[in-house]
Amino acid sequence: MKLEIDSFSGYRIYxxxxxxxxxxxxxxxxxxxxxxxxxxxxxxNPRKIAWTQVYRRMHKKGITEExxxxxxxxxxxxxxxxxxxxxxxxAAKRNQTAAIRSQQRLAAIQKAKSEKKEKEAKKVRPxxxxxxxxxxxxxxxxxxxxxxxx
Amino acid sequence: xxxxxxxxxxxxxxxxxxxxxxxxxxxxxNNGWGSVGDEIVCVVKQARPISEATQASATAVKVRRGDVRxxxxxxxxxxVRRPDGRFVRFDDNAAVLLNNKRExxxxxxxxxxxxxxxxxxxxxxxSLAPKVV
Numbered sequence: 001m002k003l004e005i006d007s008f009s010g011y012r013i014y015x016x017x018x019x020x021x022x023x024x025x026x027x028x029x030x031x032x033x034x035x036x037x038x039x040x041x042x043x044x045n046p047r048k049i050a051w052t053q054v055y056r057r058m059h060k061k062g063i064t065e066e067x068x069x070x071x072x073x074x075x076x077x078x079x080x081x082x083x084x085x086x087x088x089x090x091a092a093k094r095n096q097t098a099a100i101r102s103q104q105r106l107a108a109i110q111k112a113k114s115e116k117k118e119k120e121a122k123k124v125r126p127x128x129x130x131x132x133x134x135x136x137x138x139x140x141x142x143x144x145x146x147x148x149x150x
Numbered sequence: 151x152x153x154x155x156x157x158x159x160x161x162x163x164x165x166x167x168x169x170x171x172x173x174x175x176x177x178x179x180n181n182g183w184g185s186v187g188d189e190i191v192c193v194v195k196q197a198r199p200i201s202e203a204t205q206a207s208a209t210a211v212k213v214r215r216g217d218v219r220x221x222x223x224x225x226x227x228x229x230v231r232r233p234d235g236r237f238v239r240f241d242d243n244a245a246v247l248l249n250n251k252r253e254x255x256x257x258x259x260x261x262x263x264x265x266x267x268x269x270x271x272x273x274x275x276x277s278l279a280p281k282v283v
Contacts, residue, residue: 016235022225022283024241026262 008036008046010053151228152184157195158223158245161263162256166213166247168196169221184223186230187270189248192221212255213247219255221245222272224263224279238264238283246275254278 004013007029018032021040031037039049046052056062081087152158156171169192174184184190194217213219225244229237240262247255254274263279276282 018236019229020236020238020283022238022240022262026281026283028283 004030006030006032006036008040008052009049011036152188152190152223152226152243153182156184156243158192158221158243160221160247161224161244161259161261162246162254163258163260164212164247164256165200166194166197166217166219169193169219169245169247170195172218175220185228186223186226186264186266187272189220189222189252190245191218192245193218220248220250220252222248222267222275224267224275225261226264230264230266232266238266240264 001015005011006013006018008031011032013030013032018030019034019037021029021031021037023029029040031040039046046054047058049055079087079090081090085093152171153174154171158169158171160166160169171184171190171192173191174182175189175191176182176184194213194215197213197215197217200214223243223245225240225242227240227243229239231237244261244263246259246263249255257278259275259279261279262281262283263275265276265282267273268276268282
């Protein structure tokens with residue numbers, strides 16, 4: 001059961017009440033009672049009729065409660081740990097001093113350099129081996145035994 | 151409440167624009183008032199002009215002024231009661247032309263139709279309509 005709202009006054013329309021009017025341009029208007037439909041057809045402006053919701057919203061009548069409720073909803077951000085790093089690990093990493101960080105960086109650089117040297121040494125060694133013996137190159141045409149070249 | 155001499159707009163593309171009711175086809179009474187979903191016999195009062203070019207095409211306008219045809223009412227200004235108690239009223243009276251076998255003459259419908267048609271068995275019209283209320 002869906003409660004419609006009146007297109008003129010903003011009231012709720014309960015089942016079996018009121019009328020539905022489809023205008024020539026296929027726009028639908030719902031009216032809760034003959035009062036609303038009559039005023040609509042007289043082309044009155046609901047913004048000027050004091051008891052309609054549209055008027056009340058425009059003139060801010062009876063809205064102070066809603067506004068007061070809306071104030072209190074500040075979102076507080078909580079720091080949470082992830083699967084890979086729990087809260088302590090994150091905090092520890094964040095609180096490292098600059099000195100420790102630069103030390104770590106130097107250590108990492110040293111490690112990288114030594115690894116690189118090893119790699120180059122390994123590379124040099126295999127290339128000094130003799131190149132593999134390959135069979136004498138025979139062209140495809142000779143294999144196929146084509147016509148004696150004209 | 152469409153009766154003798156009642157005028158209806160035609161909202162399909164059969165070529166007629168305005169039809170006038172001549173008879174309401176109901177089971178028991180032949181005089182009476184037609185509402186949404188009722189079949190009527192009508193006379194074409196206004197139709198779109200037919201030029202030679204359009205006559206050749208498949209979507210040709212098919213009716214002329216003065217034709218006597220059948221039609222089904224799809225919108226009425228008089229409120230129609232729905233089973234849930236609502237009343238639905240449109241801004242004009244409208245119809246869709248039919249042939250003697252209750253099939254539509256036109257191929258398209260332009261405009262809103264009433265959902266009461268579905269209950270009376272005019273599902274083809276309901277499916278073709280761009281909007282059903």
